[in-house]
Amino acid sequence: MTGNYYAIVVAIDFGTTYSGYAFQFTGDYDSEDPTKKILSPQSWNDGPNKLASMKTPTCLLLDRNQDIDSFGYIAEDKYAELCMDGDNMDWYYFWRFKMHLHDTKGLKKTTMIADQTGKELPALTVFSKSIKCMKDHLMKILENKHYVPKDDEIKWVLTVPAIWDDTAKGFMREAAKMAGIPPQHLTLALEPEAASLICQYLPVEKFSVGGQITFSDAKPGTTYMIVDLGGGTADITVHEKVRNGKLKEVNRASGGPWGGTSVDSAFIALISxxxxxxxxxxxxxxxxxxxxxxxxxxxxxxxxxxxxxxxxxxx
Structure with missing residues (x-):
């Protein structure tokens, strides 16, 4: 790599309930519509019901030696089978553990997370191994395309909730480093800001006058609210269109633990x-x-x- 050139940009969305990634070769970048030729794996779509998803469940299965066995749908299915056979107690199964970063006070490198059976491992180990699973999944796809990039040819982007504090963000940086992502090639992106950028290229009927118009055609001074409803958290922020296609944050992001998992909890409580x-x-x-x-x-x-x-x- 020379200068700031990267051959490929990879964005990882580490979610509470679902995780995934997308990537784009820099040679395919189109300044008029950057959303063109963004690639995302479809092989996550698994499970007996073939639940349609661009992502896979955020769950990690480790063997008795704490080595990675599987991640996502495969981990869900295998752990369920282990439970049915009564062989799950020697395994480590972590499910929907991201909210630990939101709930924990005084998060440290030594912070522990309990799996579904109560066995504990360092939180950094669980997060880093999960990121590594997605990283390895990407590398296999690139190998199938007969392309094996060098470490300094990849720009990594890891999205995080805007309401997270600096300690939680630093924790994710360390986890990415342990997963094999060079810190100098990693950028943390706030989830609502990433959403705001992609909104600029979505068609918006309100601004259309006989043709497809995108939000980028909105006049300077236009304000809009971004509500990012994730699995664990809800991030709400307001941006304003300014001149030269730039955006300004009108009000800092706010929110809380009001994501889709709260709906799941209410459903489970109802059935119970x-x-x-x-x-x-x-x-x-x-x-x-x-x-x-x-x-x-x-x-x-x-x-x-x-x-x-x-x-x-x-x-």
Missing amino acids: NIVGGPMFAQFIKEDKLDYLDMLREFESVKRNVGLYTLLMTSR
């Missing part, structure tokens, strides 16, 4: 109340595969709830 807590707990323990299928089916239903449905039910 209907069938009874002890019976539902027994179902989760003895029928992991059926419980997993139920959660995936509920996820599909959540994604199909449109704005019209929400408005009608809120009246």
Whole structure:
């Protein structure tokens, strides 16, 4: 690599419920529409119900030696089978653990995270191994394209919630470093800011006068709100269009732990109340595969709830 040239840019979205990545070769970059030729793997789409997703569940399965076994849908399915056979106690299974960074006070390198059976490992180990799984997944795809980039040819971008403090952001930098991502080639991007940038290239009917117009055609002074509803957190910020295509933050991001997992928790509580807590707990323990299928089916239903449905039910 010479100067600041990178052959490829890779963005990792490490989510509470789902994670994934996208990449683009810098030679394919189009300044008029940077969204062209952004590639994202489809092989994450797995599971018995073939849940349509550009991402995979954020869950990590380690063997008894704490080595990586699998990540995502494969980890979910294998752990459920281990539970059915009663062989899960020697394994480490971490599920929806990102919110630990939001909930923990005084986060340190020595902070521990408990897996589904109560066994603890350093949080840095869990996060770094998860990032490594996505990194390795990307490298296999590039190898299939007969391209093996050098470390200094890749620009890495890791998205984080805007409401996270500097300690949590520093933690993610360290985890990425442990996963094999060179710190000098890594940039942390705030999730609502990334969303705001991509919005500039989306068609917006309000500004259209006989043709497809994008939000980038909005006049300077236009303000808009970005509501990033993730699995764990909700980030809300307001930006303003200024001259020369630039953006200004009108109000700093705010939010809290009000993401999709709070909806999941309410659903699980509802089912538990209907069938009874002890019976539902027994179902989760003895029928992991059926419980997993139920959660995936509920996820599909959540994604199909449109704005019209929400408005009608809120009246």
